Amino acid sequence: MPGGDTIVVIGSGPAGAAAAVQLASAGVKVTLLEAGLRGEARGITARVAGMTVLRLHRPIKTRTEGLTISGDPGTILYEDIAPGGLTNHWSCAVPRFSPDDFLDARRAGEAFTWPIDYEDLAPWYDRVEPLLQMSGTTMDAPQLPAGKVRDVRALGAAWQQIAAAASSEGQAIVPVPYVYGARTTLTMSGTVFNSFVRLVKPIERAGRVDVRYGKQVTELQWSGSAKRVTAVLARDRQTGADERIPCRAVVMAAGAVNSAKILLQSTSADFPEGLGNTHGVLGRYLHDHPIGKLIVDLNTPLAFTPAAYVTRKALDKTVPLYAASCLQWSGVHHFVRSVMHGHPGRLPAAGFSLFGTMAPAAENFVGLDPGKRSPDGTPGVLLKIGYPPESAAALEAARDQMVHLFDRVKLGPRVSLWTIDPVGSAIHFAGSCRMHASPAFGMLDAWSRMHAVPNVIVADSAAFTTGSEKNPVLTAMALAARASQRLVEDLRRGDV
Ligand SMILES: Cc1cc2nc3c(=O)[nH]c(=O)nc-3n(C[C@H](O)[C@H](O)[C@H](O)COP(=O)(O)OP(=O)(O)OC[C@H]3O[C@@H](n4cnc5c(N)ncnc54)[C@H](O)[C@@H]3O)c2cc1C
Numbered sequence: 001m002p003g004g005d006t007i008v009v010i011g012s013g014p015a016g017a018a019a020a021v022q023l024a025s026a027g028v029k030v031t032l033l034e035a036g037l038r039g040e041a042r043g044i045t046a047r048v049a050g051m052t053v054l055r056l057h058r059p060i061k062t063r064t065e066g067l068t069i070s071g072d073p074g075t076i077l078y079e080d081i082a083p084g085g086l087t088n089h090w091s092c093a094v095p096r097f098s099p100d101d102f103l104d105a106r107r108a109g110e111a112f113t114w115p116i117d118y119e120d121l122a123p124w125y126d127r128v129e130p131l132l133q134m135s136g137t138t139m140d141a142p143q144l145p146a147g148k149v150r151d152v153r154a155l156g157a158a159w160q161q162i163a164a165a166a167s168s169e170g171q172a173i174v175p176v177p178y179v180y181g182a183r184t185t186l187t188m189s190g191t192v193f194n195s196f197v198r199l200v201k202p203i204e205r206a207g208r209v210d211v212r213y214g215k216q217v218t219e220l221q222w223s224g225s226a227k228r229v230t231a232v233l234a235r236d237r238q239t240g241a242d243e244r245i246p247c248r249a250v251v252m253a254a255g256a257v258n259s260a261k262i263l264l265q266s267t268s269a270d271f272p273e274g275l276g277n278t279h280g281v282l283g284r285y286l287h288d289h290p291i292g293k294l295i296v297d298l299n300t301p302l303a304f305t306p307a308a309y310v311t312r313k314a315l316d317k318t319v320p321l322y323a324a325s326c327l328q329w330s331g332v333h334h335f336v337r338s339v340m341h342g343h344p345g346r347l348p349a350a351g352f353s354l355f356g357t358m359a360p361a362a363e364n365f366v367g368l369d370p371g372k373r374s375p376d377g378t379p380g381v382l383l384k385i386g387y388p389p390e391s392a393a394a395l396e397a398a399r400d401q402m403v404h405l406f407d408r409v410k411l412g413p414r415v416s417l418w419t420i421d422p423v424g425s426a427i428h429f430a431g432s433c434r435m436h437a438s439p440a441f442g443m444l445d446a447w448s449r450m451h452a453v454p455n456v457i458v459a460d461s462a463a464f465t466t467g468s469e470k471n472p473v474l475t476a477m478a479l480a481a482r483a484s485q486r487l488v489e490d491l492r493r494g495d496v
Contacts, residue, residue: 004230004231004245004246004247004248005029005248006029006030006031006210006245006246006247006248007023007028007029007030007031007247007248007249007250007251007487007491008030008031008032008033008232008245008247008249008250008251009023009030009031009032009033009209009250009251009253009459010032010033010217010232010250010251010252010253010254010259010262011032011033011034011035011085011252011253011254011255011258011259011460012032012034012036012083012084012085012195012196012200012211012253013084013085013086013087013195013253013254013255013460014085014087014195014473014476014477014480015253015459015460015461015476015477015479015480016032016034016085016195016200016251016253016254016459016460016480017084017195017196017198017199017200017477018128018131018195018199018459018476018477018478018480018481018484019251019253019457019459019480019481019483019484020032020199020200020203020209020251021131021199021200021203021481022480022481022484022485022488023209023251023484023487023488024203024208024209026484026485026488028488028491029210030208030209030210031209031210031211031212031245031247032200032209032210032211032212033212033215033217033232033234033245034083034196034211034212034213034214034215035081035214035215035216035217035237035254035376036080036081036082036083036084036085036213036214037082037213037214037237037238038083038213038214040082040083041082041083041084041088041189041190041194041196041197042057042058042188042189042190043055043056043057043058043088043188043189043190043191043194044056044186044187044188044189044190045057045185045186045187045189045190045191045192046185046186046187047180047182047183047184047185047186047187047192048183048184049183049184050135050151050183050305051305051331051332051335052192052331052332053332055190055191056190057088057089057189057190057191058088058190060078060080060086060088060089061078061079061080062076062077062078062079063077063078063079063381065373065374065375066369066372066373066374066375066379066380066381067372067380067381067383068369068371068372068380068381068382068383069383069384070382070383070384071364071383071384071385071386071423072385072386072387072422072423074422074423075383075385075386075422075423075424076422076423076424076425077257077381077383077424077429078424078427079255079257079258081216083194083196083197083200083211083213084189084194084195084196084197084200085195085196085255086255086427087191087193087194087195087196087473088189088190088191088194089190089191089427090191090193090427090473091191091471092178092179092180092191092192092193093176093177093178093179093309093327093471094129094132094134094147094177094178094179094471094473094474095144095147095176095177095309095325095470095471095474096125096144096145096146096147096177096470096474096475097118097121097468097470097475098118098142098143098144098145098468098470099117099118099119099145100142100143100314100315101118101466101468101470102114102116102117102118103315104315104318104320104321104323104466104468105320105321105465105466107315107320108320108321108359108466109320110438110441111436111441112320112321112359112360112465112466113436113437113465114435114436114465114466115435115436115437115442115445115446115465116435116446118145120446120482121475121478121479121482122145124478124479124481124482125145125147125148125474125475125478126148127478127481128474128477128478128481129147129148129149129474130148130150131198131199131477132179132180132193132474132477133150133151133179133180133182134147134148134149134150134151134177134178134179134180135149135150135151135152135153135175135177135178135180135306136149136151136152136153136174136175136176136177136178137149137152137153137154137174137175137177138152139174141172141174141311142170142171142172142311142314143171143172143311143312143314144172144174144309144311144470146174146177147177147474149177151182151183153175153306154175154306155173155174155175155303155306155308156303158300158302158303158409159173159302159303159308161409162308162405162406162408162409162411163308165405165408165409166310166405169401169405170313170314170317171310171311171312171313171314171401172310172311173308173309173310173311174308174309174311175306175307175308175309176306176307176308176309176327176328176330177309177474178307179192179193180192180193212234214236214237214238215234215235215236215237215243215245216234216235216236216237216376217232217233217234217254217262218233218234218235218242218262218265218376218378219232219233219262219265219266220232220233220250220262220263220266220275220456221233221244221266221268222266222268222270222271222275222453224268224269224270228453228454228455228496229247229249229250229275229453229455229456230246230247231244231245231246231247232244232245232247232250233245235376235377237376240377248455248491248496249455249456249457249487249491249496250455250456250457251456251457251459251480251483251484251487252433252456252457252458252459252460252462253458253459253460253480254460255429255460255461255462256286256366256429256430256431256432256433256460256461256462257366257381257383257429257432259432259433259458259460259462260282260283260286260366260432260433260462261283261366261368261378261381263275263276263277263282263283263433263443263458264277264282264283264366264367264368265368265378265379271452275450275452275453275456276443276450276451276452276453276456277443277452278439278451278452279439279440281362281434281439281440281441281442281443282432282433282443283365283366283367283432283433284362284363284364284365284432285360285361285362285364285365285431285432285434285442286360286364286365286366286383286384286385286429286430286431286432287357287358287359287360287364287385287429287430287431287464287466287467288358288385288423288424288426288428288429288430288467289355289356289357289358289426289428289467289469289471290355290356290357290358290387290391290392290394290395290420290421290423290426291353291354291355291356291420291421291425291426292324292353292354292356292395292396292398292399292418292419292420292421293351293352293353293354293417293418293419293421294326294351294352294354294399294402294415294417294418295349295350295351295352295415295416295417295418296349296350296351296352296402296403296406296413296414296415296416297348297349297413297414297415297416298348298349298350298406298411298412298413299348299410299411299412300348300411300412301338301341301343301346301347301348302346302347302348302349302350302411303345303346304328304329304330304334304338304345304346304347304350305330305334305335305345306330307327307328307329307330308326308327308328309325309326309327309328310325310326310327310328310352310398310401310402310405311325312324312325312398312468312469313397313398313401318394319390320359321357321358321359321466322356322357322359322390322391322393322394323356323357323394323398323468323469324354324355324356324357324394324395324397324398324469325354325355325398325469325470326352326353326354326398326402327352327353327354327355328350328351328352329350329351329352329353334347349416350406351417352402354395354398354399355426355428355469355470355471356391356392356394356395356398356469357391357394357466357467357468357469358387358388358390358391358467359388359390359466360431360434360465360466360467361388363384364384364385364386365382365383365384365385365432366381366382366383366432367381367382367383367384368380368381368382369381369382385423385424386423387423392420395420399415399418403415428461428467428471428472429461430461430462430464430467430472431461431462431464431465431466431467432462433458433462433463434462434463434464434465435448435463435464435465436465439451439452442465443458444457444458444463447482447483447486447487448463448479448480448482448483448486449483449486449487449490454490454495454496455487455490455491455496457483457484457486457487458483459476459479459480459483459484460476460480461475461476463476463479463483464476
C-alpha cells in the first residue's frame with residue numbers, strides 16, 4: 001500500500017500513550033516515534049501507606065534554545081523530550097471536565113463552542129480512568145463529576161464542615177482525584193504514573209507497538225495525489241540522519257507546542273501555511289492555566305491527606321470562561337512538618353495551587369521563527385501569550401472565597417502567601433490545534449481529525465477548544481482514546 005500500513009503515533013506522553021494503548025487493543029499496526037532516547041525516563045518513586053515517601057527524578061528543563069517570546073515577556077516553556085514526556089514530573093491530579101465546562105464555553109459564543117459535549121466524552125473517561133488506578137471520591141459534585149475510582153477516599157471531619165459551608169454556596173469540596181491508588185508501590189520512574197512506563201512499555205514488551213527512540217519528527221508528508229499524509233519525516237537525535245517513515249495515518253501527541261510546530265513545518269503546494277491550515281488558525285488560540293499559590297494560616301490544625309479539591313463557582317456566579325479551582329498541597333514533607341508541630345497529619349496552615357482560566361484568543365499562538373534554530377535544526381518556536389485581566393480577577397475571587405469558607409467555620413484564616421505565577425508555570429499549554437465544528441475556528445472536527453486531512457488526528461491538549469480550570473491530562477487521554485478508536489473505524493471502512 002502506498003504510504004505503508006502502520007499508524008504512526010508521535011510522542012509517548014499521556015496523550016500518545018492513551019492513543020497507542022487504544023490502537024494496539026484494536027489490533028492495528030502501531031509505530032510510536034519518540035524523540036526521547038531509550039532509558040531517558042529514569043527515576044524511582046516509592047509509595048508507602050498511601051504516601052509518596054521517595055521520589056528521585058531528573059530536574060525539569062525549560063526550553064530556551066531557538067525560543068522567541070513575543071507576548072508576556074515572563075513566559076516560560078517547560079518540556080521534557082523523553083519517553084513519558086512531562087509525566088516524568090507531573091503531580092498526577094486527574095479531574096474530569098464537567099458538563100458545565102462545555103456549557104460555559106457555549107455561552108461564551110460560537111468561537112468557543114466545542115463540537116462535543118460531556119456525554120460524548122464520559123464513556124472515554126470511563127475507559128481511560130481504570131488505566132490510571134485513581135484515588136478519589138465516587139460522589140458526583142457540582143462542577144466535578146466523579147471518576148472510576150479504585151481507592152475511595154473521604155475528607156476528614158474538619159474538611160467535611162468546610163465542605164458543608166461550601167455546599168450551601170453552590171460549591172463542592174472533595175478529595176483531589178489522583179492517579180495511582182495503590183497504597184504501596186515502587187515505580188521505576190520519577191512519578192507514580194509515567195505514561196511511558198505504565199502504558200507504553202507493557203504493550204512494547206507484548207510486541208503490540210514498535211517504539212522507535214530518538215526519532216525527532218520534523219514533518220508530515222502530504223501527497224497531493226493521494227489527498228492524505230503518506231509519510232512522517234524524522235531526524236535521528238544521535239546520528240542526525242533523516243528518515244522517511246511511510247504510514248497509513250498519524251496521531252499527533254508531541255504536546256500542544258510541538259504538535260503545532262510539526263504541523264506548521266509540514267508545508268506543501270496544497271498547504272503552504274502548514275498542514276491542513278486552510279483558515280490560518282493552526283497554532284492559534286493557545287491557552288494555559290493561570291496559576292496562583294496561596295497559603296492561609298489557621299488557628300486550628302487542619303488535615304492535608306487526602307488533599308482537598310475546591311471546585312469552581314457555579315456558572316451563574318461567574319463570567320463566561322473565567323473560573324478557578326483550589327487544590328490543596330499534601331505530601332511527605334507536610335507530614336514531617338506536622339510531626340514536628342506535634343499534630344501528625346495536620347498543620348495550622350493550608351496551602352493551595354489555584355488553577356484559573358483564560359478565554360482562548362486568536363492573538364495568542366505558537367508559530368515558527370525562521371530566524372532561529374531549534375536543537376534539531378528545524379526553525380525556532382515563537383510563543384505569543386499573555387493573561388487577560390479577568391484571569392487574575394478569577395484567581396483572586398477563588399482566593400477570597402477560600403478565606404471566606406475558612407472564616408465561616410471559625411478557623412481564623414490569615415493569608416501568609418499569595419502569588420500569581422508567570423505564564424507557562426502551570427505547564428498546561430493547550431488549544432493550538434483546536435476542535436471546532438467550523439474550520440474557520442479550529443483545525444479539528446468532533447473526532448479530533450484534521451478537517452482538511454482526515455488521516456491525521458491530534459490527540460494531545462492542542463485539541464482543547466477551551467481550557468476549563470481542570471488539569472488537562474485525563475481529558476487529553478480520553479479525547480486521544482476516543483479519536484484513536486474512530487480512526488481505526490474510519491480506516492476499516494476505507495473512509496480515510
Ligand atoms: C511539575 C508538573 C506537574 C503537573 N501536574 C499535573 C497534574 O497534576 N495534572 C495534569 O493533568 N497535568 C499536570 N501537568 C501537566 C502534564 O504533565 C502535561 O499536561 C502532559 O504531560 C501533556 O501531555 P502530552 O502527551 O500532551 O505532552 P508531553 O507530556 O509533553 O509529551 C510529549 C511527548 O512527545 C515527545 N516529542 C516532542 N516532540 C517530538 C517530536 N518532534 N518527535 C517525536 N516526539 C516528540 C516528547 O519526548 C514526549 O514524550 C504537570 C506538569 C508538570 C511539569
